[in-house]
Amino acid sequence: MLRFGPSGIPRSSAKPGTEHGIRRVRELGLDHLEMAWVNGVRMADESADRIAAAAKACDVSLTAHGPYYINLCGEPDVIERSLTRLVETGRLGERCGAESFCFHAGFYGKLEREEADRRVLTGLTHVTSTMKQMGLGIDVRTELTGKASQAGSLEELLAWSGKVEGIHPCIDFSHQYARDQGAHNRYEDFAATLTAIQDKLGRAALERLHIHISGIQYGPKGERKHEPLKETAFNWKDLLRALKDMNVSGWVVSESPEMEDDALLLQRTYRRLK
Numbered sequence: 001m002l003r004f005g006p007s008g009i010p011r012s013s014a015k016p017g018t019e020h021g022i023r024r025v026r027e028l029g030l031d032h033l034e035m036a037w038v039n040g041v042r043m044a045d046e047s048a049d050r051i052a053a054a055a056k057a058c059d060v061s062l063t064a065h066g067p068y069y070i071n072l073c074g075e076p077d078v079i080e081r082s083l084t085r086l087v088e089t090g091r092l093g094e095r096c097g098a099e100s101f102c103f104h105a106g107f108y109g110k111l112e113r114e115e116a117d118r119r120v121l122t123g124l125t126h127v128t129s130t131m132k133q134m135g136l137g138i139d140v141r142t143e144l145t146g147k148a149s150q151a152g153s154l155e156e157l158l159a160w161s162g163k164v165e166g167i168h169p170c171i172d173f174s175h176q177y178a179r180d181q182g183a184h185n186r187y188e189d190f191a192a193t194l195t196a197i198q199d200k201l202g203r204a205a206l207e208r209l210h211i212h213i214s215g216i217q218y219g220p221k222g223e224r225k226h227e228p229l230k231e232t233a234f235n236w237k238d239l240l241r242a243l244k245d246m247n248v249s250g251w252v253v254s255e256s257p258e259m260e261d262d263a264l265l266l267q268r269t270y271r272r273l274k
Contacts, residue, residue, distance in 0.1 A: 005032030052097035066103030072123035102170035128166035146175035146223025178218035
């Protein structure tokens, strides 16, 4: 079973705040919401408890997107702050009732790929071991990134997930399309990605997959900006067919500027597939 919803509070929500966003998601007929904490995690525990209660009452599943200010490939002080932010994202995410949170691992900068990989693996190991000591069970997911300058190719995600217990992939198919200059845009490409995940991480990975979809523009360096599904050349309809044919379960998050409208479009299109 796939659950569909927007990244962030729906634009049509009568009031601001995640609790109202959850209720609006349910009113629209959607069943998921991703808490977009990209500018930082600022929330009292009491607020998190109210969010968890609202999500449970509305039968809306939750995920979270960690802050953009994370770079596990950076200098020691940058890495230290990044690790603190990631652990706090996991702690508050679980308190809110989220089952998974994702983040961008970092930028290569001037590092050789081997050194960047070493730093990311060290950071991920620290995060998962710290969260285990805290008794946290929320999924920790590195996201497939949209630029070749960012750590987070499909191959890297699968390697990190295979090497560090507790790490899982968040597959942004739109980012993959942009990162590879439009090369991944056919049914066969999407099916091959899903097969690679299954071959490396087992069938269970496809039964609990965190997915991002949006329209997207790209240039020579990869991702430029997200755009509405109706305006994009990204072949999201064949992606949905591949997800259905391979019986993928989990959460599909619309990162489109159209937010809940495109989440509904994804949901309706998926449900009409035979």
